[in-house]
Amino acid sequence: MQNAAIAALFDEYAELLELQGANPFRVRAYRNAARTIENLPQSVADLVAAPDHDLTALAGIGKDLAEKIETIVHTGRLPPLEELRGQFPPDVVQMLRIPGLGPKKVAALLDQLHIRSVGDLRAACEAGRVAALKGFGKKTEQSILEGLELVEASGRRVLLSVATAAAEAIVNDLRQLACVRQVEVAGSCRRRKETCGDLDVLAVSTDPAATMVRLAAHPEVEKVLARGDTKQRVRLRSGLELDLRVVPEPSYGAALQYFTGSKEHNIVMRRRAQERGLKLNEYGVFEGERYVAGRTEADVYAAVGLPWIPPELRENRGEFELAEQGRLPALVSLEDIRGDLHMHTTATDGTASIREMAEAAKARGLKYIAITDHSRRVTMANGLDAARLRQHWKDIEKVRAQVSGIEILCGIECDILEDATLDLEDDVLSEADWVIAVLHYGLKQPRAQIQKRLLRALQNPHVDVIGHPSGRLLGSRPGADVDYEELFRAAKDHGVMLELNASPQRLDLDDVHAAAAKAHGIPIVISTDAHSEHGLDAMKFGVDQARRAGLTRHDVANTRTFAQFQKLLAARRS
DNA sequence: GCCGTTTTCGGCCCGACTGTTTTCAGTCG
Numbered sequence: 001m002q003n004a005a006i007a008a009l010f011d012e013y014a015e016l017l018e019l020q021g022a023n024p025f026r027v028r029a030y031r032n033a034a035r036t037i038e039n040l041p042q043s044v045a046d047l048v049a050a051p052d053h054d055l056t057a058l059a060g061i062g063k064d065l066a067e068k069i070e071t072i073v074h075t076g077r078l079p080p081l082e083e084l085r086g087q088f089p090p091d092v093v094q095m096l097r098i099p100g101l102g103p104k105k106v107a108a109l110l111d112q113l114h115i116r117s118v119g120d121l122r123a124a125c126e127a128g129r130v131a132a133l134k135g136f137g138k139k140t141e142q143s144i145l146e147g148l149e150l151v152e153a154s155g156r157r158v159l160l161s162v163a164t165a166a167a168e169a170i171v172n173d174l175r176q177l178a179c180v181r182q183v184e185v186a187g188s189c190r191r192r193k194e195t196c197g198d199l200d201v202l203a204v205s206t207d208p209a210a211t212m213v214r215l216a217a218h219p220e221v222e223k224v225l226a227r228g229d230t231k232q233r234v235r236l237r238s239g240l241e242l243d244l245r246v247v248p249e250p251s252y253g254a255a256l257q258y259f260t261g262s263k264e265h266n267i268v269m270r271r272r273a274q275e276r277g278l279k280l281n282e283y284g285v286f287e288g289e290r291y292v293a294g295r296t297e298a299d300v301y302a303a304v305g306l307p308w309i310p311p312e313l314r315e316n317r318g319e320f321e322l323a324e325q326g327r328l329p330a331l332v333s334l335e336d337i338r339g340d341l342h343m344h345t346t347a348t349d350g351t352a353s354i355r356e357m358a359e360a361a362k363a364r365g366l367k368y369i370a371i372t373d374h375s376r377r378v379t380m381a382n383g384l385d386a387a388r389l390r391q392h393w394k395d396i397e398k399v400r401a402q403v404s405g406i407e408i409l410c411g412i413e414c415d416i417l418e419d420a421t422l423d424l425e426d427d428v429l430s431e432a433d434w435v436i437a438v439l440h441y442g443l444k445q446p447r448a449q450i451q452k453r454l455l456r457a458l459q460n461p462h463v464d465v466i467g468h469p470s471g472r473l474l475g476s477r478p479g480a481d482v483d484y485e486e487l488f489r490a491a492k493d494h495g496v497m498l499e500l501n502a503s504p505q506r507l508d509l510d511d512v513h514a515a516a517a518k519a520h521g522i523p524i525v526i527s528t529d530a531h532s533e534h535g536l537d538a539m540k541f542g543v544d545q546a547r548r549a550g551l552t553r554h555d556v557a558n559t560r561t562f563a564q565f566q567k568l569l570a571a572r573r574s
Numbered sequence: 575g576c577c578g579t580t581t582t583c584g585g586c587c588c589g590a591c592t593g594t595t596t597t598c599a600g601t602c603g
Contacts, residue, residue: 023575024586025575025576025585025586026575026576027575028575028576028586029575029576029586030575032575032576033575033576059576060575060576060577061576062575062576062577063575063576064575064576065575065576099601099602100592100593100600100601100602101601102600102601102602103600103601104599104600104601105600105601134594135593135594135595135599135600136593136594137593137594137595138593139592139593139594140592140593140594143592143593187603198603200603226590226591226592227591228590228591228592230590231590231591233591233602243602243603245590258588258589258603259603261603263587263603266587266588267586267587267588268587269587270587270588271586271587273587274587279587279588280587280588281587281588281589282588282589282590283589
């Protein structure tokens with residue numbers, strides 16, 4: 001069982017416990033455990049398989065949870081959860097997704113109105129029975145009906161690329177106002193998480209009311225959901241919800257820190273403040289009633305004895321320890337990137353020619369690229385067989401002569417077939433400058449076969465890098481069941497690099513596994529997998545995830561100059 | 575349910591907004 005699945009069981013358990021009215025700290029313990037497991041680079045199942053393992057060494061895992069994890073790994077089940085599920089109708093989880101409905105209200109609906117399903121809930125609202133309940137009213141009833149629509153329609157997280165575009169549109173509009181002194185996106189979007197559930201925008205304004213009005217009037221805003229003096233929540237036409245908060249100047253840094261999160265990171269921050277006899281909230285750091293700091297984020301971190309921590313690292317995944325020891329990494333940036341080593345052309349499923357891609361890459365300041373079209377197995381993309389590939393490389397060489405100022409590698413994105421052989425013969429692969437091996441088909445194969453395919457590819461002397469290792473597509477397709485520890489060891493042994501695919505729906509390696517690959521000393525290549533000139537702009541999203549993984553420019557192979565990169569490649573092959 | 579050079583009990587982060595309340599619980603981030 002994969003870590004995410006184990007975490008999901010604990011999250012569901014926490015939700016049902018909450019409905020039951022259990023001790024809130026007990027509920028939190030399950031949620032904390034879920035986060036710990038989710039953020040673990042190695043598979044919990046592998047940990048359990050090790051002879052003298054100790055799960056209680058993990059943060060937030062004690063004797064009880066360790067036993068529950070063992071049970072899940074061995075049986076695939078969590079009996080107490082199954083028992084708890086039996087006490088509630090299956091639709092409760094969906095009801096909890098409705099904005100405004102939390103565990104207390106849902107429990108009241110179940111107990112007093114005997115609601116069994118989402119359908120029951122709709123009927124009860126329409127009959128006016130919900131409004132009659134104590135603690136409910138007409139407005140609540142109406143908002144439940146609207147929430148039901150919403151939950152059924154979307155309620156999903158959106159890609160970081162989508163969230164970023166929406167946030168920038170709003171922020172740029174607010175910036176037009178003379179009264180707006182500062183405005184910035186906070187939240188998971190600022191932390192550059194791969195998907196965002198909503199948007200948080202923070203502003204300093206001399207006229208908060210006018211700022212609120214401006215947001216409400218923005219063409220992308222579909223509905224104002226809540227509006228106070230300092231806070232407004234709106235729903236955008238895309239379905240994404242956005243919070244705007246207007247704060248006083250002396251609180252801007254504290255508010256930015258607070259609303260950037262993550263929740264887990266902030267809990268540690270406030271605990272550190274407490275330990276120093278201080279109180280930290282979105283208005284600043286306080287000693288009793290006295291304001292101590294809050295104008296900038298750096299001031300807030302300094303007040304709790306830390307250097308400023310980059311937003312991408314704020315997940316309580318070890319950044320506090322690094323900050324305390326003065327060992328925060330100098331994170332890789334987009335400006336560090338010199339090459340892009342995965343892209344397609346009209347030879348297969350790209351929309352631009354070799355020359356157009358080269359010119360577009362050059363215009364973006366890149367010094368070298370690899371043209372890596374598909375191999376024959378990818379028939380729907382018109383994948384290349386050996387003969388067409390050799391001709392394609394000749395065409396690339398012609399472009400090399402025509403376009404100066406950028407180096408172009410003759411590459412290939414070669415499929416690792418379901419039977420663990422490569423889609424092209426060794427003789428043609430040996431002629432390539434750059435070989436990416438990837439899984440496209442048979443992603444649902446059992447773990448053993450997936451591993452066999454990856455390991456066989458790693459052992460092939462012509463393979464330089466494994467591309468998008470899991471094959472996942474965010475929000476639509478889970479990745480293959482990869483044993484990452486084994487993958488990393490083998491990649492290290494054979495000197496093969498690993499790709500962090502920057503395409504916004506892939507971001508694969510993800511941040512957790514990219515960090516683990518770095519720990520193994522494996523060079524990471526951030527590549528766009530561009531299928532058009534515009535696709536080259538995805539590099540920033542790959543860099544974002546690399547930063548979340550704590551990678552420096554030294555960890556990323558394509559920050560090297562072309563000469564240095566070629567040396568690395570030559571060393572790998574010898 | 576977890577955790578601990580303030581240890582094995584008694585803590586566990588903090589505030590805004592809403593709707594329903596006559597002073598606050600629930601929800602949310």
